[in-house]
Amino acid sequence: DFCCNQKEVLIGTLLGDAHLERNKLSHNARLRFDQTYPEHKDYIDHLYSIFGNLTGPKGQPKVYVRKPDKRTGKIYSTLAFKTRALPCLTPYHDMFYVNGRKIIPNNIAELITPVSLAFWIMDDGGITHHKQTVLHTNSYTEEEITLLQSALLNKFKLGTRLINKNKIKKQWLIVIPVRQKINSLQDIVSEHMLDSMKYKIHRTSSDQQSTVLP
Secondary structure, eight states: OOOHHHHHHHHHHHHTTOEEEOSSTTSOBEEEEEEEETTTHHHHHHHHHHHGGGSOTTOSOEEEEOOOOTTTOOOOEEEEEEOOOBTTTHHHHHHHEETTEEOOOTTHHHHOOHHHHHHHHHHHEEEOTTOOEEEEOTTSOHHHHHHHHHHHHHHHOOOOEEEEEETTTTEEEEEEOSOOSSOOHHHHHGGGSOGGGGGGTOOOSOOOOOSOBO
16 A cells, blocks of 8 residues: 555646556556656656655666657657556546546545645646646546636635637646635645746746746
């Protein structure tokens, strides 16, 4: 079994880019983390410090070089590691996956904590040119995104709005405005975030970026 902190981090990363792999229903699930390298090395190393006890003896993060991007020709690298297949992970696969697709559980408001939100932002958040935090929710349905918005409002009193990233495919981003009526995002998650990732929640004096930074 794993500890409470691991569960909170697991929920947050599953809302982001982490994956639970399960070859057959008779098999247990394993957890995989994959981030761009070298940009997010500190973050992967931090995740390994949390979940390293669930990996095998050679389970340290490894660098993988991808094939050249078809559009740009650039070669990207990722840093990844995965846990062993474990019974303690299998219930979360049942909770977050239906027919191989990652979903948002109906009880997400009960599952998410400040630690979970912090890791969700670090894992798959970004910041706009207005210095507003965004959460990439491209793979979820509108109903699931509404569920996430409700969870953020009910659990943390965080108001949000949506950006339609792709009108044809209906891909959305959740935006957390800087100005909130009650709680600030920084007060909720800052203590749980790596310093190298806090740019995703803090406004700076520079306003040069005009796109959403990963």
